[in-house]
Amino acid sequence: MVVRRRQQRGHRFTESPVLQLALQGWRSRSVALLLMGAFLTLVGRGFYLQVINNDFLQEKGDSRYRRDIEVSASRGKITDRNGDMLAVSTPMRAVWAIPGDARAMPVAQKRQLAALLDMSPKELDGKIGSEKTFVYVKRQVPPETAERIAALKLPGVHQEKEYRRYYPTGDMTAHIVGFTGVDDKGLEGVELAFQNSLLGHSGSRSVIKDRRGQIVEDVGALKPPMDGKDVRLALDSKIQYLAYSQLKAAIESNNAKAGGAIVIDARTGEILALANWPTYNPNNRQHLSGAQLRNRAITDTFEPGSVMKPFTAALSLERGKVHFNTVINCAPGRITIGSATISDAHPHGALTVAQIIQKSSNVGTVKMALAFPAKEMWEMFDSVGFGQAPNLGFPGEVNGRLRPWKNWRPIEQATMSYGHGISISLVQLARAYTVFARDGELVPLSLVRLDDTPVHGVRIFSPQTTREVRAMLEMAVQPEGTAPKARVPGYRVGGKTGTAYKVEGGVYAKKYVASFVGVAPISDPRLVVAVMIDEPTGGAHYGGDVAGPAFSQIMGGALRTMGIPPDAPIQVADAVAGKGRL
Amino acid sequence: MVRFNMILLLTVVICALGVVTSQHRGRKLFQDLEQEQERARQLDVEYGQLQLEMSTWATHPRVEKIARERLHMMAPDAFGRVPQQQVAVLPSKKGAR
Numbered sequence A: 001m002v003v004r005r006r007q008q009r010g011h012r013f014t015e016s017p018v019l020q021l022a023l024q025g026w027r028s029r030s031v032a033l034l035l036m037g038a039f040l041t042l043v044g045r046g047f048y049l050q051v052i053n054n055d056f057l058q059e060k061g062d063s064r065y066r067r068d069i070e071v072s073a074s075r076g077k078i079t080d081r082n083g084d085m086l087a088v089s090t091p092m093r094a095v096w097a098i099p100g101d102a103r104a105m106p107v108a109q110k111r112q113l114a115a116l117l118d119m120s121p122k123e124l125d126g127k128i129g130s131e132k133t134f135v136y137v138k139r140q141v142p143p144e145t146a147e148r149i150a151a152l153k154l155p156g157v158h159q160e161k162e163y164r165r166y167y168p169t170g171d172m173t174a175h176i177v178g179f180t181g182v183d184d185k186g187l188e189g190v191e192l193a194f195q196n197s198l199l200g201h202s203g204s205r206s207v208i209k210d211r212r213g214q215i216v217e218d219v220g221a222l223k224p225p226m227d228g229k230d231v232r233l234a235l236d237s238k239i240q241y242l243a244y245s246q247l248k249a250a251i252e253s254n255n256a257k258a259g260g261a262i263v264i265d266a267r268t269g270e271i272l273a274l275a276n277w278p279t280y281n282p283n284n285r286q287h288l289s290g291a292q293l294r295n296r297a298i299t300d301t302f303e304p305g306s307v308m309k310p311f312t313a314a315l316s317l318e319r320g321k322v323h324f325n326t327v328i329n330c331a332p333g334r335i336t337i338g339s340a341t342i343s344d345a346h347p348h349g350a351l352t353v354a355q356i357i358q359k360s361s362n363v364g365t366v367k368m369a370l371a372f373p374a375k376e377m378w379e380m381f382d383s384v385g386f387g388q389a390p391n392l393g394f395p396g397e398v399n400g401r402l403r404p405w406k407n408w409r410p411i412e413q414a415t416m417s418y419g420h421g422i423s424i425s426l427v428q429l430a431r432a433y434t435v436f437a438r439d440g441e442l443v444p445l446s447l448v449r450l451d452d453t454p455v456h457g458v459r460i461f462s463p464q465t466t467r468e469v470r471a472m473l474e475m476a477v478q479p480e481g482t483a484p485k486a487r488v489p490g491y492r493v494g495g496k497t498g499t500a501y502k503v504e505g506g507v508y509a510k511k512y513v514a515s516f517v518g519v520a521p522i523s524d525p526r527l528v529v530a531v532m533i534d535e536p537t538g539g540a541h542y543g544g545d546v547a548g549p550a551f552s553q554i555m556g557g558a559l560r561t562m563g564i565p566p567d568a569p570i571q572v573a574d575a576v577a578g579k580g581r582l
Numbered sequence B: 001m002v003r004f005n006m007i008l009l010l011t012v013v014i015c016a017l018g019v020v021t022s023q024h025r026g027r028k029l030f031q032d033l034e035q036e037q038e039r040a041r042q043l044d045v046e047y048g049q050l051q052l053e054m055s056t057w058a059t060h061p062r063v064e065k066i067a068r069e070r071l072h073m074m075a076p077d078a079f080g081r082v083p084q085q086q087v088a089v090l091p092s093k094k095g096a097r
Helices: A002-008 A025-052 A054-065 A107-117 A121-128 A143-151 A170-177 A189-193 A237-253 A305-318 A353-359 A362-369 A374-383 A410-417 A426-437 A463-476 A548-561 A572-580 B002-057 B060-070 B084-092
Strands: A066-071 A085-097 A135-141 A157-166 A203-209 A215-223 A258-265 A270-277 A327-329 A334-337 A340-343 A350-352 A494-504 A507-520 A527-534
Touching (some): A025 A054, A066 A215, A085 A170, A085 B002, A107 A121, A107 A135, A121 A135, A135 A157, A143 A157, A170 A189, A170 A237, A170 A270, A237 A258, A237 A527, A237 A548, A258 A548, A270 A548, A305 A353, A305 A374, A305 A410, A305 A463, A305 A494, A305 A507, A327 A362, A334 A362, A340 A362, A340 A410, A350 A353, A353 A463, A374 A410, A426 A507, A426 A527, A463 A507, A527 A548
Antiparallel strands (some): A085 A135, A203 A215, A258 A527, A327 A350, A494 A507, A507 A527
16 A cells, blocks of 8 residues: 555655554654663763762773872982082882792893892892792892893892982091981981981872883872982081091000090081091991990090189189189198098199199199089089080980089089089080180080071170180190190190099099090180090000190191181291291 | 854864874873983982092092002191102102092
């Protein structure tokens, strides 16, 4: 019937009778319903994927092309005041292996790897034979070696970037700079004290990598790496070397056990040099002993001996009890307090206050000290920093020992006046002497370089008192004084010797600590140098003979290094001898 | 109407190709940048190593040793004098470079 109609007459497509064919209603409705159902399923699925399950799928997708990479940051450098390197980090590689994969390595390759890593094949087998899933084959491998290992394309052997710390100045600055452990953690010295600012914080970035492993795009947030800050110390490496080598020479020539030396810039309180012996090489820290590691100048206390006398004299002058030329009778070289007798090494007769310091008379100092109540003496000792840590921020700083004045017996007050019964560290002693170098002001010490900002201290003594004490100190290095060997040609220097008995097991042993502390140039003091030699056994044991020459060398060299003009008047004898000058 | 649609289609295709090429070029440039940054890092490392090497060569003990032993130098005394016989030795010795 349909065919017939088509033949009968032409008509427009839309009016085609085929389309007008009425189907049964349920058929079209059910098709529409099915289509709608399918569509809804699609929408539902879409909703499920895009909204409900989105996070999971996004993560899966990202993991196929997105990589988070760590951007490593390096540890800050430590330099001296002129920018010379004291500690630098340089990248190294850690070679690690997945033992399960690495065991499959052919024997020839194993041998190659062992040779490159400077290990025996047996050692290597031991490492990759372990049951763990991760093992360091060797750490701190130089980058060149690491590249050659990478070129071998060994199965299961991987590399990781790490840093190694180098100390170009080695044993010379070992105590002040300290060192770090394998994970960039400061363990000693400035490395520990400034750990927080030296430490770098590694950043991260997430990127898209292509098939060849190349980064094609940065995506997501970027966390920039924060390199550690550089630390510029107050140390002057030239003066440090001078202090170190002279200290070493003095210890060797006196056959001593240990020693320390400090150079302080009196204007700013900066520590220009701090040397200790024995020392160690921070680049190779095998077989280290505690004695080598100790930063004696800061962490060890000793009974200072006569170097304390100028403080007693200064207090006497300040309170007006005595004048520069007041005569005190020191005969017969002994004084008895309670049941104890204090004596001089060489008996003197009547001495002026200045001569008491020059010749280091115990009796004279004791007589001056006993004119004060204990409290005043304690207050003076406390105000110049004895009995309290010097606050350098350095690990292991000690307070020293200054007992409360209420418990002092007269004999204790007497011995303390010449430096026994009180213990301090070398750095405390040197700091206290800045009082004499700065016209009576005590400044805080600094390990780091200060940018020539004027430093204000706390006033302890009047300028008049300190000028007089300086004159006394200068007399001590004259031929009639205790330390003619501490003189520095061309400069006026002043200082005080110390020869103290060591306490062993509560009693004074026949062992000595020889020391010398001085300031120069006297006309306008700039430097304070303190030298301490522990247990000299080379014949001499007096501070002037043992520590004096080292002081002279260190002070002279430091003054010349800093370009401080000589202030001593040119002597005629020298001028005549100088005719043969070249 | 059909023509207009064709033009729109063409525009879309051209834009799409443009996006593809610019994306590609962007990635190429990014890779170059990446390489240069890597080179900068390498140079930085090398600079650090050279600094280290320099300070190792210039350590004070080494300088003093060379000055004393190879160049036969000695510190003048406080008045700037050097003993006569020490000076006489100098010209016969080869100076360091």
